[in-house]
Amino acid sequence: MSPTSSPPEDRPATGEAVDAAPAPSNPGAALGRPRIGLLGGTFDPPHVGHVAIAQACRDELGLDRLLLVVANDPWQKAPVRRVTPAEDRYAMVVAAAEGLRGVEASRVEIDRGGPSYTVDTVEQLAADARRLHQPAPQLFVVVGADLVPTLETWHRYRELQRQVTLVVVPRPHAPAPAGPEGWHWVELEGPRLDVSSSEVRALLEAGKPVDGLVPEPVMRCIRRRHLYAVGR
Numbered sequence: 734m735s736p737t738s739s740p741p742e743d744r745p746a747t748g749e750a751v752d753a754a755p756a757p758s759n760p761g762a763a764l765g766r767p768r769i770g771l772l773g774g775t776f777d778p779p780h781v782g783h784v785a786i787a788q789a790c791r792d793e794l795g796l797d798r799l800l801l802v803v804a805n806d807p808w809q810k811a812p813v814r815r816v817t818p819a820e821d822r823y824a825m826v827v828a829a830a831e832g833l834r835g836v837e838a839s840r841v842e843i844d845r846g847g848p849s850y851t852v853d854t855v856e857q858l859a860a861d862a863r864r865l866h867q868p869a870p871q872l873f874v875v876v877g878a879d880l881v882p883t884l885e886t887w888h889r890y891r892e893l894q895r896q897v898t899l900v901v902v903p904r905p906h907a908p909a910p911a912g913p914e915g916w917h918w919v920e921l922e923g924p925r926l927d928v929s930s931s932e933v934r935a936l937l938e939a940g941k942p943v944d945g946l947v948p949e950p951v952m953r954c955i956r957r958r959h960l961y962a963v964g965r
């Protein structure tokens with residue numbers, strides 16, 4: 734991993750991989766600024782790949798908190814396929830985070846309503862800290878390598894670039910992450926798990942087993958709520 738030495742708002746974006754020391758030698762941490770990672774997604778359903786990258790980010794970046802941010806309205810996916818209701822996806826993400834130190838399900842985008850834009854979430858977290866007179870968090874937005882080519886389609890992406898460090902996680906079948914232009918970014922040498930929500934959905938809907946692909950608490954939630962035609 735190439736970690737970041739100072740938070741993006743302290744200097745202009747370069748578009749190059751930058752240094753990021755883990756928490757103990759991190760200047761932001763010394764100033765009491767919490768390091769918060771945001772792994773946003775549709776989580777339809779959450780799978781072991783999400784859990785593995787959340788844990789890897791927490792550990793390798795020395796994060797105080799890693800938020801699994803459940804998209805209310807995943808505007809890039811919703812027109813293409815049927816998306817499971819947000820409250821069901823949130824319940825599954827709560828189950829996925831069960832027992833994981835420093836990893837939390839976040840319903841901030843569900844509570845805000847409307848289309849889910851990461852820049853709004855980032856600004857909301859910063860505003861919440863100001864309102865509570867807490868130090869501004871250092872924010873890390875985690876994306877799989879498959880999302881890197883879409884970054885410029887993100888809402889107000891240039892404003893987002895100025896406020897966060899992008900963390901790119903390699904993903905099987907996705908091109909190796911090239912330096913996304915204009916971002917402070919780091920590449921995480923995380924786990925490479927060949928699993929996707931689409932694959933899990935397809936297996937579940939076909940009544941096939943998903944052993945090893947979905948954490949057991951998530952599977953229990955799926956059964957309880959009869960999602961993906963399970964138990965019907």
Ligand code: ATP
Pocket residue numbers: 772773774775776777782783786875876877878879880902903904905925926927928929930931932
């Ligand atoms: P779908 O198959 O429905 O498109 P998905 O498996 O990509 O879903 P999302 O909830 O859309 O899951 O993903 C949220 C984030 O997690 C995205 O940044 C995505 O790139 C990343 N991600 C998901 N699965 C993996 C994986 N196996 N390895 C690395 N990153 C992943």
